[in-house]
Amino acid sequence: xxxxxxxxxxxxVGCSQQTNQPNANYETLDEVISGYAFLQPETQALQDDxxxxxxxxxxxxxxxxxNEPAANGQSCASCHTxxxxxxxxxxxxxxxxxxxxxxxxxxxxxxxxxxxTHQSVPKxxxxxxxxxxxxxxxxxxxxxxxxxxxxxxxxxxxxxxGQAYFNMRRGQFNLSCAQCHDDNAGKSLRGDTISQGHSNGxxxxxxxxxxxxSLHKRFQYCDIGVRAEPLPGxxxxxxxxxxxxxxxxxxxxxETPAVRR
Amino acid sequence: MSSIRISIPETAEAGEVxxxxxxxxxxxxxxxxxxxxxxxxxxxIIQTFTCDYNGTTVFEAKFFPSTAxxxxxxFFTRATKSGALTFTWTDLVGETWVETRNLIVSx
Numbered sequence: 001x002x003x004x005x006x007x008x009x010x011x012x013v014g015c016s017q018q019t020n021q022p023n024a025n026y027e028t029l030d031e032v033i034s035g036y037a038f039l040q041p042e043t044q045a046l047q048d049d050x051x052x053x054x055x056x057x058x059x060x061x062x063x064x065x066x067n068e069p070a071a072n073g074q075s076c077a078s079c080h081t082x083x084x085x086x087x088x089x090x091x092x093x094x095x096x097x098x099x100x101x102x103x104x105x106x107x108x109x110x111x112x113x114x115x116x117t118h119q120s121v122p123k124x125x126x127x128x129x130x131x132x133x134x135x136x137x138x139x140x141x142x143x144x145x146x147x148x149x150x151x152x153x154x155x156x157x158x159x160x161x162g163q164a165y166f167n168m169r170r171g172q173f174n175l176s177c178a179q180c181h182d183d184n185a186g187k188s189l190r191g192d193t194i195s196q197g198h199s200n201g202x203x204x205x206x207x208x209x210x211x212x213x214s215l216h217k218r219f220q221y222c223d224i225g226v227r228a229e230p231l232p233g234x235x236x237x238x239x240x241x242x243x244x245x246x247x248x249x250x251x252x253x254x255e256t257p258a259v260r261r
Numbered sequence: 262m263s264s265i266r267i268s269i270p271e272t273a274e275a276g277e278v279x280x281x282x283x284x285x286x287x288x289x290x291x292x293x294x295x296x297x298x299x300x301x302x303x304x305x306i307i308q309t310f311t312c313d314y315n316g317t318t319v320f321e322a323k324f325f326p327s328t329a330x331x332x333x334x335x336f337f338t339r340a341t342k343s344g345a346l347t348f349t350w351t352d353l354v355g356e357t358w359v360e361t362r363n364l365i366v367s368x
Contacts, residue, residue, distance in 0.1 A: 051266065051268050051282055051284070052282065052284065052333055054284065054286075054330075054331045054333070056266060056284075057264040057265075057266065057284065057285075057286040057331060058264070058286075060264050060266065061264040061286075210288070210289075210329060210330035210331075211288070211330060211331075
């Protein structure tokens with residue numbers, strides 16, 4: 001009896017270690033867990049409530065902008081009608097290689113590309129309210145779909161660059177992304193629980209920011225957190241990192257607009 | 262352009278207590294914060310909120326610095342007659358945002 005209890009106890013300990021097992025390589029992450037699971041119940045409730053989740057302010061605004069015609073009469077909705085070229089599920093494939101741009105682009109880049117080529121209006125500035133709103137609206141259309149995380153040989157170098165950035169120690173604290181989000185996810189960092197650092201909820205309403213922000217803004221805050229020099233939003237290295245993270249978080253449900261601490 | 266969300270039932274029975282929820286996008290800058298270069302960020306807050314039901318104020322709120330951004334309110338009122346509910350937010354410099362919703366009350 002006693003022996004079986006000990007075996008049971010060991011089995012339980014074994015299980016809990018299994019989920020917290022550090023991993024240097026994303027492919028061996030035992031379980032891909034959304035940042036949602038690391039939140040307090042109150043924050044989870046705020047995200048789940050489609051009325052009080054403040055991120056929906058940007059979804060609403062994005063929907064209005066999506067249907068607003070530019071000077072040449074073209075709105076996003078002129079091409080992306082519900083029947084034809086619907087954007088439901090589209091955001092799960094980003095960042096992806098774009099033939100016309102000849103490079104890897106994210107949703108923000110895709111929106112700006114559409115603006116220039118189809119609407120004949122200038123690009124929106126990164127992290128501007130309008131670009132955030134449109135991105136949030138488009139990503140929200142895929143809410144509940146799973147991040148596809150497709151690997152394309154055309155952008156292998158971008159993937160490698162993103163992975164290198166993730167694993168590179170930097171800043172005065174000499175820390176890499178992987179040291180927190182691979183090795184120590186689930187443990188406490190001062191008042192917070194470290195998440196696995198996935199991108200499935202972005203753009204995200206962050207309570208600390210008191211506003212909604214892009215994934216690149218989150219990268220900048222992480223870089224500042226380890227006292228490294230942040231890169232500009234929309235820079236190619238951040239897009240590469242975004243691409244690496246989409247692959248690392250493959251299969252997670254899109255939660256945009258998520259609420260985070 | 263401020264984004265506003267209002268949750269209110271479309272219909273109610275006479276005498277029924279209805280729940281109303283409102284959310285408005287606003288930075289609610291307290292005036293105590295400082296920017297990246299150390300400069301004081303001027304105070305920019307919504308000061309008052311009123312809900313008028315057929316011309317009568319049924320709910321009123323005052324906001325002060327340190328209210329979180331994008332203020333969210335939940336309140337209740339008793340449905341009496343069909344009519345319009347008008348929601349008004351006014352900020353520090355007098356700018357207002359007004360939204361109206363119709364409520365149908367069955368006797």
